[in-house]
Amino acid sequence: MISFTEDRQRFLDGSLSVSQRVEQCLAAIANQAQLNAFLHVDADGVRAAAAASDERYRAGLARPLEGCILAVKDNMSVKGMPMTCASRILEGFMPLYTATAVERLIDAGAVVIGKTNMDEFAMGSSNETSAYGVVRNPHDPSRVPGGSSGGSAVAVAAGLCHASLGSDTGGSIRQPAAFCGVVGFKPTYGVVSRYGLTAFASSLDHVGPFAPTMADAQAVFDVMAGADAMDSTSVPTPEAQPMPPIDGLKVGVLEESYITGCDQDIQDAYAAAIEKLRQMGATIVPVQLQHEQAWVPTYFILATAEASSNLARFDGVRYGKRFESDVDIVTETRSRGFGTEVQRRIMLGTYVLSSGYHDAYYTRAQKARRLIADMYNNVFTQVDVILLPTTPTSAFEIGAKQSDPVAMWLSDYYTVSANIAGIPAVSVPVGTDTAGLPIGLQVQGPVFADAMVLAVAAQV
């Protein structure tokens, strides 16, 4: 992996140029093409941007992220690069503008190298639903990288860029970060603008960074954060609070019954991280995260309901690919353009919103959402942050869960509740299991405690 904060020193002292680093990344992308991490590589564009960054370093005009080589998940608009959302239905689509989060990074000096592979429309936990082929885990190519932001996680893990952007609706940044051994951060809801992110489930969607280190993730996040007039759900960045020392910090940990479903190596890593924080002076407080049986059902009802509405716009009329039919181009386009998992979720969302089921499922899930958010508010009166696993297992074999959608969804067990409540959560790599596969642990904190979550995770 290559760290921007380390490379920046080299760029400043002239021992490495941005252009040299870009050439290394382009060569690495070509050499590791079997990972299938990228859907589009903009070699000419990134070379030109790198040359401009080198000029700024020479002139002493380097901006905070000058020469940070950035990969962007292919559900975020970058003007001049195609965007597919890894779906046939958007074949040939060229965005008219650049997403605010990407624009802010470019304005701070980042250079965009390309667009990364993902689960189709960000619906999946393994990157196997991409219309452009599965992404492979660099630690074991027979295994999945996680999803839905699998390509972005792999791009960082395999040293193909400095940092990347993903989106996280139910764990789509943190779960692949854990599977690939990188940092993946989902900020507080609304702190990073979603203007230019293709909507999946608007009340749950977040944009966030992948990076090799916490300092790198923080550097990217700091530039992206802040209200945006183009996203009315965005909120101002909170005033940075002084970070309380780990000594005396109250860290909530899960009681044993919540983690017995995890691999033994993950349970061991969890226990070791708790012990480490205890030795640094943290007060360890066992907490109960209630309604846990309702987390994943609540998430899937709300996410699919919102998705069925958001994806109604793909009709083959205004943009994307049209599949012609004498009878009905809309049905023909959606039936042939969307993949199976996307269709399954549109169907489920249509079902839970349909008359007769709306109150039983959708309204009830909205009520469950409040119970879960209130539960977190209550827990955060007792503790500063919560430490928990990111995933119950390490990366699984390609194909292992494809025939059972519910088993696949359950790999999001530890991540969805943070989306339901909108709280910040970061996955940090903590070593490998006996098979040599990365393990990630997750730090969650109250709404707007983004800086604290990152600071604690840096110590785990």
Add this chain to the structure above:
Amino acid sequence: MIDKHEVASIASLARLQFSDEDLTTFTHQFGRIVDYIGAITQLDVAGVEPMTHVHDVVNVLRDDVAGTSISTAEALSNAPKKNDAFFKVPKVLG
């Protein structure tokens, strides 16, 4: 238990159509999914207000000032078919 007929009618609402074989697979999976999300009906939500949004923001308004927007040509640039200033679709009314 959800049946094939009901799944087909949901598909039609969602503007999707499936082969008979796919519909059978879907119906089977749908039954399992609906059983699973049914766990939510066990939760006591009496007196709980539905939550629609993380933050307590209500209306977000901006000043009524005209700004720049995309041109007609740009709006049409991704259209599968177009004609002059319009998106082109097959004839809908007879």
